[in-house]
């Protein structure tokens with residue numbers, strides 16, 4: 001399996017190099033040169049497997065010979081051993097034909113653990129094999145950062161620097177990032193929003209001298225391995241509800257477009273998915289774009305679902321690559337226009353995108369009302385991101401097709417919003433009970449690329 005860049009001007013790579021490289025050297029994102037296909041009979045044969053066995057079967061065609069089967073089996077087993085639910089991604093029923101896919105049973109209580117716990121294992125295996133070390137820099141609106149720190153804390157051959165927007169993550173999220181004591185963990189509170197953090201990260205990748213000097217690696221969904229690991233739970237949940245004999249739909253709380261893009265990949269592999277719905281909060285650039293209004297940046301507005309407070313949605317580039325017939329030059333041109341404020345999508349590309357993705361948005365009041373109502377009606381306590389998903393799913397779903405809404409985080413990560421909506425303050429699980437007593441270690445830093453690079457150079461362990 002070879003990987004190519006969405007901007008068409010970077011070297012093709014195998015899976016392991018793609019994973020270590022992160023952003024392609026032409027500024028694009030890596031995607032498989034061709035998506036592996038499964039027949040209906042092959043999908044049916046995946047029914048009843050454990051999550052780990054399913055992960056092996058779904059991911060192997062993308063990984064090629066970068067890892068042997070027994071090594072990969074072992075790494076997958078280690079990745080998911082810290083989850084607190086034997087099904088890893090259990091489904092619960094909310095209503096007739098409406099299901100919630102609980103993706104928050106990993107160590108940091110968000111869907112990011114599915115990919116990050118695995119990537120932690122894959123990185124360690126490749127770095128040990130090659131005798132290399134890397135500097136991971138990540139941008140986060142709250143959940144990627146804590147998941148990355150959890151996956152890489154204490155490793156000898158990795159430093160991890162996490163850029164998060166100061167004052168714009170929940171207190172639980174912040175403490176998850178600032179309380180680990182390991183010397184290789186560096187939490188940086190940036191005076192800016194998530195787009196500033198992600199912009200700085202991409203600029204670091206595009207500065208080849210810096211990139212090569214610190215041996216920069218990325219674990220945001222820039223990294224194809226992140227998207228790949230997330231494809232698995234689309235299969236596990238659809239199989240539970242009768243795939244491939246019965247199509248299902250998904251609604252995905254969306255910000256950086258990585259999670260829903262994983263659903264798109266599952267569908268391209270042959271999983272019968274009827275609708276893939278992107279649900280946004282008031283930062284609704286994706287919903288506006290899919291509604292035909294072009295992709296034009298505005299200000300990021302803080303919300304009660306802070307992990308989705310994003311305007312420049314990184315993985316949308318992967319969808320645009322497909323929408324523009326895999327024309328890297330066309331995508332590079334669009335990204336150039338985006339750096340100046342935005343772009344209009346051509347008619348043909350828009351038709352493709354609208355065939356693949358539906359969309360909707362939830363306001364702050366609608367999100368709060370959904371948390372309250374779902375709690376009363378079903379007993380399920382939603383985090384605000386999952387509530388955005390449920391609200392949009394209820395609006396758009398076809399009653400005859402099972403709808404699966406992704407519950408992307410545990411409500412205890414956002415206790416203020418959940419309490420405001422429901423009157424219930426969700427307790428942290430046992431392993432995080434003392435989170436508020438642990439000492440914090442964080443560097444406040446300006447939204448300044450030079451200062452960020454200087455800080456990383458100074459603190460990286462050589």
Ligand SMILES: Cc1ncc(COP(=O)(O)O)c(C=O)c1O
Pocket residue numbers: 110111142143144221253254255256257258259260307308385386408409
């Ligand atoms: C809890 C939560 N829900 C939803 C999202 C949006 O996911 P994506 O950025 O993959 O669209 C995020 C951030 O990624 C998140 O942390």
Ligand SMILES: N[C@@H](CCOP(=O)(O)O)C(=O)O
Pocket residue numbers: 139140141142143144145219220221222255256258307308314
């Ligand atoms: N919501 C994310 C933003 C970064 O997304 P990623 O999937 O590209 O890592 C977060 O919680 O940090």
